[in-house]
Amino acid sequence: MIQKHTLVVGPFQCNCSVLVCAKTKEAIVIDAGDEFDRIKAWVESQGASVKYSVHTHAHLDHIGAVEALKKWRPQTKICLHKADEGLYKNLAMQGQLFGIKYDSPPPIDQFIEHEEVLKFGDHKFSVIHTPGHSPGGVCLRFEGGELAPEPVVFSGDTLFQQSIGRTDLWGADHGALIRSIKDRLLTLDEQTRVYPGHGPATTIAVEARENPFL
Secondary structure: OEEEEEEEEOOOOEEEEEEEEOOOOEEEEEOOOOOHHHHHHHHHHOOOEEEEEEOOOOOHHHHOOHHHHHHHOOOOEEEEEHHHHHHHHOHHHHHHHOOOOOOOOOOOOEEEOOOOEEEEOOEEEEEEEOOOOOOOOEEEEEOOOOOOOOOEEEEEOOEEOOEEOOOOOOOOOHHHHHHHHHHHHOOOOOOOEEEEOOOOOEEHHHHHHHOOOO
16 A cells, blocks of 8 residues: 655645555655655655655756755655756756756766666556656656556656646657657556646546647
8 A cells, every 4th residue: 555645845836746655664755846844744754764756857846855855865766867867957057047046956866767667665666758848757657556446647747637748948849748648648548547747636538538738
């Protein structure tokens, strides 16, 4: 069993999800974007240890709390796709564009790749590389029975309820985004529950049928 808790953090209202293996108390944090103290408080309330800080991409609103998290739990592995390394290293520059001060983030511990499987506690999930919103954007997929009866995908800023990721930022590519969604997300089980990087949850079936951008 996995305990899931989602915090809406920062001025950009990023969905930061903390997943804890109920048996082993080993956890992952998905998109530690801001408000580290809230993330820390919930992890501590569960008596959990954080194995991975996984980032669906390296825009500032999804990585802003990673430095504080790493200082608090140095054993935590920071995970990101290699294609977003440049964005990650330029966190301070990203912040300047929005009037937000950031220091340089800590080094990435593990570059994750398409179809790679990561484990925490008694559970596992797979990586889906979905370039478009950023070059190294990824989604994280859990099989049915891991997190919910149906499969689950954390879609970052690739796919939203009734929308898709913007493609006017660094390294974005609209054509690549549409291909990623159609070839790698809409081909998933239609009952797959989708947890986006911003906004409410949806399903693959609903987005395939109703998303006006697709």
